[in-house]
Amino acid sequence: MADRFETKTVHLGHEPLRQVKGKARPIYQTSVFAFSSLEDIERYYAGEGEYLYTRNGNPNQHELADAVARLEGAEAGVSAASGMGAIMGGLLSVLGPGDHVLASHEIYGGTYSLLFNELSRLGITAECIDLSRLDSLDKHIRSNTKLFFMETITNPLLTVADMPYWIAQAKNYGLTVMIDNTFATPYLVQPAQYGADLIVHSATKYIGGHSDVTAGVLVGKNELIARAREVVTGYGASLSPFEAWLTARGLKTLALRMEKQCDNASRIAEFLKNHPAVLKTYYPDAADTSFFTRPKQGAMVSFQLADESKIYDFYRAFRWIKLAPSLAGVETSLSHPVTTSHRALSEEQRTTSGITMGLVRLSVGIEAVEDIQEELERALGV
Ligand SMILES: Cc1ncc(COP(=O)(O)O)c(C=O)c1O
Known part of the structure; x- marks a missing residue:
């Protein structure tokens, strides 16, 4: 090894490791791999x-x-x-x-x-x-x-x-x-x-x-x-x-997360279906998912507010469920298709596809389902 300071700074400590067996795979944060010949x-x-x-x-x-x-x-x-x-x-x-x-x-x-x-x-x-x-x-x-x-x-x-x-x-x-x-x-x-x-x-x-x-x-x-x-x-x-x-x-935790998120989502879908402030709930039917390998219908629930004019107040009413235009995290989150993912649709396309101003998309997380329900109950009551 060259022994001038500048060269040592670049190379010391970076010799290839002898065989080590980390339990987790290391991050190979390298743009290129070295060859010996x-x-x-x-x-x-x-x-x-x-x-x-x-x-x-x-x-x-x-x-x-x-x-x-x-x-x-x-x-x-x-x-x-x-x-x-x-x-x-x-x-x-x-x-x-x-x-x-x-x-x-x-x-x-x-x-x-x-x-x-x-x-x-x-x-x-x-x-x-x-x-x-x-x-x-x-x-x-x-x-x-x-x-x-x-x-x-x-x-x-x-x-x-x-x-x-x-x-x-x-x-x-x-x-x-x-x-x-x-x-x-x-x-x-x-x-x-x-x-x-x-x-x-x-x-x-x-x-x-x-x-x-x-x-x-x-x-x-x-x-x-x-x-x-x-x-x-x-x-x-x-x-x-x-x-x-x-x-x-x-x-690694996909199965655990999906099991909990799907179970929570089916409970929340039931709750929304019976709520007077909700006009329509979208959640896959067990009959339609009969080709799935498990008797679960997913962890996303969408619903239409009965009174569309309350949509801005509804989204403001949440304490801990975040409005975030993505899905599938361990945290329950909400998105609003008309102002985000389906913004480009014309008024007519929205009406024919059912993606209206009052449509809410809920990505159900792993929290206690009672807490998710209470948070929704509060927002639906505004
Ligand atoms: C069904 C589906 N496919 C593909 C994509 C695109 O994925 P990404 O945002 O990771 O590029 C999304 C993003 O929301 C999605 O919902």
């Missing part, structure tokens, strides 16, 4: 070494992607810097100029915008269809239709379409099927069991579970994921090691 670099390119540069791959990204892939029963996975990064990776692993996408009309606004504002510029076209009014894809299939996209539980009206049926339909036409399983998570249903080729998560939500990270994961068949990985790294949407580590840490 040029031959080692050759071995990496020959497919024998795993890591070169973090944008291309990092043990923390892989830990998260592998865990979600295994929970979803999928062959492989890739993590991304956000749910949108993962959706983009999935779509562009399949689609190119001239291709057409069929998507459910109830999809996240960001996905809608990716399809219609961004991918359209690459010559990819899309059509949104109302799965509740159709029994076949027949009339919508074109010769260039390549991919079918839907969400397991939709936002904000929490509709659950017959996913196994639609996957089978899409497969009949030879389409690649991509499912956004963010709201249900593999705790409730694993779309790969029904033949989905790609499953995507905004891991920002239940996978991470603590509202402290933005991340995405895409899982599916080996060949598709290999291609998606090239898209994610090529477009620069790789997940940072620290975010990957936090998300993987959150994932």
Whole structure:
């Protein structure tokens, strides 16, 4: 080791560790990996070494992607810097100029915008269809239709379409099927069991579970994921090691969180259904979720205030439930679709879709359900 002060400052203490066995995986907070020889670099390119540069791959990204892939029963996975990064990776692993996408009309606004504002510029076209009014894809299939996209539980009206049926339909036409399983998570249903080729998560939500990270994961068949990985790294949407580590840490308690959050949500949905200040409650029906692997209907509840004019007072009345336009954290939170996620909708679109000023979206957390109920009771009484 060189012994001048400046050189020592940079290098001392940074020698590689001997084999140590931390119980938790360390954070590989490094942008690049060191090689002991040029031959080692050759071995990496020959497919024998795993890591070169973090944008291309990092043990923390892989830990998260592998865990979600295994929970979803999928062959492989890739993590991304956000749910949108993962959706983009999935779509562009399949689609190119001239291709057409069929998507459910109830999809996240960001996905809608990716399809219609961004991918359209690459010559990819899309059509949104109302799965509740159709029994076949027949009339919508074109010769260039390549991919079918839907969400397991939709936002904000929490509709659950017959996913196994639609996957089978899409497969009949030879389409690649991509499912956004963010709201249900593999705790409730694993779309790969029904033949989905790609499953995507905004891991920002239940996978991470603590509202402290933005991340995405895409899982599916080996060949598709290999291609998606090239898209994610090529477009620069790789997940940072620290975010990957936090998300993987959150994932460890997914089952515990989901169990409690779903149980709390079904109690709160019952309470809201019987409340005079609530016009309508949206919570998936047990009959619609019969293809889920557990008898639970998710942890999101939406509802319509009977008196829409009270909406501003209603949101002001909360003491500890926060108004925050996201979901799925351990803390119960509220959002208001019209002023946030569905802001871009015209008045007419809002009325026809049922996303009106009085619609409230509640993400139910792990707190004592009695406290959540009392907090809602107070706000509904304003
Ligand atoms: C169902 C769904 N998919 C995808 C996304 C996008 O995820 P992210 O915000 O992590 O990019 C969201 C975000 O709210 C979502 O609700």
